[in-house]
Structure formats: C-alpha cells, structure tokens
Amino acid sequence: MSAEEKYVAAAYLVVFAFVVLYIVIMALKLTRLERQVGELTELARRRAGG
C-alpha cells in the first residue's frame, strides 16, 4: 500500500470510527435506560401490590 493510499484509508477510517463510537455510546445509553425502566417498573409493581 502506497503512502497516498494509507492517508486516504486513514481519512475514511476516521469517519467510520466516529460513527462506530457514536453507536457504542448510544448502546451504552440504551442499556442504562433499559435498567432504569426496569427499576421504575419494579417500583410501580411494589406500589400497586402494597
């Protein structure tokens, strides 16, 4: 691979890496939100039962 090809590949990889990083951050956020929904559902169940 020539130096020119390496720079082009690196530029495209940067964009790809940013998009993947964004997906990872969003996945972490979704996991947290799912956990919070679970906690709130449990709290609501306890309220309804007791």
Add this chain to the structure above:
Amino acid sequence: MSTWLRNNQVPALAGLAAALLCAAIALIFFYAPVDEDGLNQKIFYFHVPIAFTAYACFGWGAWKGLLVLWKGRPGADLESYVAIHQGVIFGAMTLITGSLWAKFRWGVWWTWSERQLVLFLVLFLFYSAYFMLRYSLEPGPQRENLCAVYALFGVVLIPISLLAIRLAENYIHPVAFNKHGPQMATSQFATFMVALAAMVALAGALYRVELLGKRLDARLRELRELLA
C-alpha cells in the same frame, strides 16, 4: 407522508443515510475519476461534505436557539443543544480528515498561515465551549436563554469561515467552488453531491437518535420523581 413513515422517521432516516453512504463510497471509488491531484483527492468527497454538514448543524442549532428566544418554544433548547453537539462531532471529523489530507499534500498536519483552517478551528472551539457554558449553569429558563444567545453568536462565524479562503491573499487550500460554479468534472460533482446528501442524512439520523435518547432520559427522570 404515509403513516408508516410518520411513525418510523428515525429508522427511515437511518436507512436512507446507510444507502446514501454506500452509494457515495461506490461512486467515489468506482465512478469518480482520479484527477491530476492523485488518489488523495478522494478525501475531498468526505472532508468537504462533513465540513458543510458541521456548518449546517451549527446553523440549525442557532435557528433553534432563535426559536427559544423568539417564541419560547418548549423543546427548542434541547434541539439546539443536540444540533450543536452534532456540529462539534462533524467539526472534529473535518479537522482530522483535513489534517490527514494536509499531511500528505503539504507535508504538515496543520498550518497557522491558512485563514480558513484557523477560522474553522475558532468556530469549532467556540461551539465546544458551548458545553462548558451549558453545564456550568443550573437547568432552567436562564440557562436556555444564555445558551440560545451563545448559539446565535457563533453562527456569525460560519459565513466568515466560508468566505475566508476568498479573502486570503496567499492561500494553499484548494478552491473547489468559486463564482463560476464547481471547479470539477460533472462526474466528480455528482459524486460530491451524493456524498453531501449522505453526510446530511447521517447527521440527521444521529441528531434524531440523540434527541430521542435525551427525551427518553427526561421522561424517565420525571417518572422517577412521580413514583418517589
């Protein structure tokens, strides 16, 4: 707009972004010719659309900021914040892809003598500081108004940044668009337009996903307070 599209705007936008990105990559590597600049010119097809998208995100954030001040529209503050966040992400990508190109073509990662580069960096740093302002204030109308004013101030830098290259006397940054139109072959311009559409669609999809997450977060917080 069909009911399905109205109910599935985010997946539809994400699908459109994915399709356009695939089309752009195919056009860049299999359709657009390699011109006299060499293969490194292929960076242009992502670097410039990413920069334009960053400008659009900052502009959108400023517009939402104006809506906060003008109409006091609920939710506009969050939309302004998310748009600026997207702008900073695309701004960072612009700086990195631009630096990679500069290292190959100019032999340096950065040059302070280029007004367009420096002005883009100023714009990027200005909007990066937006988050310091936002998180140093308590949530409420005062924060919304101050952030809106800040977002509006930054938008002034966008035309200056765009025009900087034309104002420069000795520039080395290439000019792809001038008063005579695009300075490239039709196939290159078509490829550029598809890449631009792909980047705008990608930014739009990421904007909507982040906005959904933030709204869900706020509703959950409200629900927690109600159940406490």
